[in-house]
Amino acid sequence: MKDKFLALIASIIPADHSLSGEAQAHLDDLTKPQGSLGRLEEVALRFVLATASLSPVIKRKMICCFAGDHGVAREGVSAFPSEVTPQMVYNMLSGGAAINVFARHAGVELVVADMGVNHEFADHPGLVKRKIASGTSNIAEGPAMSEDQAIQAMMAGAELAFTAHSEGHHLLGTGEMGIANTTPATALYSVLLGIPVDEITGRGTGIDEERLRHKKEVIRRAVAVNAVRCTTPLGTLAALGGYEIAGIAGFILGAAACRVPVVVDGFISSAGAVAAMKLCPSVADYLFFSHLSNEQGHRSVMESLGARPILDLDLRLGEGTGAALAMQMIEAAVKMYNEMATFSSASVSQKEGE
């Protein structure tokens, strides 16, 4: 398994920057003042370079929502009980969760992946079962999982991306569901990006001041108790992550290997993205950060990565909701690139002096 994982990482190459001049010239020839579509022009350009095609296409779009439970929930770090993880998976499978609404709205197909929920699900067409274990171990006491399990989860995520690619999806998105998962995500940021726990620990689903203090202490304990294991990105992901977070990291690696851009949802998904970027820096070329989460700390994380998310709507739900909404903007950008008239084709006069 580890060989396959290393081969996956070795197969990822950077975006094709050699197309940059031609793509920019096309953007500049569209009937608008140069640069006037701002960040959508940047999005279109990045999409072209990532897919290495001057005729970018988005036909099918898919979001994979990775679900997992967390041993650290026992420490009382979340406002909701762990039973909500499988309940929300059922809610997604019956179409009633926010991600279902936004995915339908944006024309995005949704797959829910059980990576490590503490519940046995019956078969369901919208569910893929990739359970590594029934929840992680408590990171406040030791590692969340073994490195082998982290690789297993990443390879399962990567396989989902390969399948999506072979089915003709041109844009993928991440989502997650897992009660207590802001805790491992924060611990991962703290180690992988070197950001102080105090700065990035937030209220998750809505905890009060006292529980927030407790959560910070639990995260500091998790980082301390696992310090010896956190000498590599893989070791850190295994020690402090979650099965859904590792699934997201693998999904991103798999998509990048296929040159399929990935829209990263919010606070938790970004932790999967950071893990993937630490394992293979080139994946950054394939990522669109969808939105600036209202979860405290996401701003520090985005600044640390030099990323400016597409949307800023104070969302803090996860599931892939921000990814679904941002996909609409990315699709608009690609359509702009493909469908707008050029100055010459539309007989529109250029800027004076040009």
Next chain:
Amino acid sequence: MKDKFLALIASIIPADHSLSGEAQAHLDDLTKPQGSLGRLEEVALRFVLATASLSPVIKRKMICCFAGDHGVAREGVSAFPSEVTPQMVYNMLSGGAAINVFARHAGVELVVADMGVNHEFADHPGLVKRKIASGTSNIAEGPAMSEDQAIQAMMAGAELAFTAHSEGHHLLGTGEMGIANTTPATALYSVLLGIPVDEITGRGTGIDEERLRHKKEVIRRAVAVNAVRCTTPLGTLAALGGYEIAGIAGFILGAAACRVPVVVDGFISSAGAVAAMKLCPSVADYLFFSHLSNEQGHRSVMESLGARPILDLDLRLGEGTGAALAMQMIEAAVKMYNEMATFSSASVSQKEGE
């Protein structure tokens, strides 16, 4: 005409804030942590109150792109020649402009209204002809138009909103096309909001430093030469506005009279919105500001209004492009309100202690 105009303004009533408690309770019962969909929850709530319906509906959506020419273009305030106004109208009618791409993408119908272009258009299914005059007079030398003409333009805009309402459009948007129109828009802001010309004058379609200095001087001259006419919102709009800007103001007034929310595009459209708000403060309840324009000054304008636009994508194109994109977010918010499961219906456990 003036009587009809005053009757229109008198017919506009504020949003129905009495529904606020029930609407908020519904939002809080949806399967997500309370408030976790952030600004989309605010959008849904405002939509409910504006339309005075606890069962909000968005079936048809329409953007009206108002076009007009400006006498002040003769002062050399724009990077593009005036002939681009009719050229871009033709581009829109043949489907090649950015607004066509984004409107198709967002499922929005587009109407182009000739309010005052210096060109005679043949009949075309996507064009409504409401020309008041072939461009405004030069505001650097005197008033753009008479107050009667401003009222005529506003009533034409209002009639377009009435028609859209009767055709079953539940969400309207504004757009505009008019070479040199950042100049009158800036002059209007300066007088109606009392913001210094230096602070809000920007580069429009992309002028250089020298032309920017010249543009500021032209705007200051326009404000000075018209000062005597700028004692009322109507007088100011007539003296410093444009036919497309007056059309937008009227469109907003007409929509508000029908309780139809309006998505305001960028820098120019916001000037129409400010004029409408000065004529009738209650229209604010029906407005969604779509995006923070990259045109310098829009941030000051939004801050002055206490408004936080939905998107921030560095757009500075106009046409209604930002409105079309923001409509996708508003529609997502309304669908969230309508389609999400509740905690009880989905058997999801509530937050602990609730």
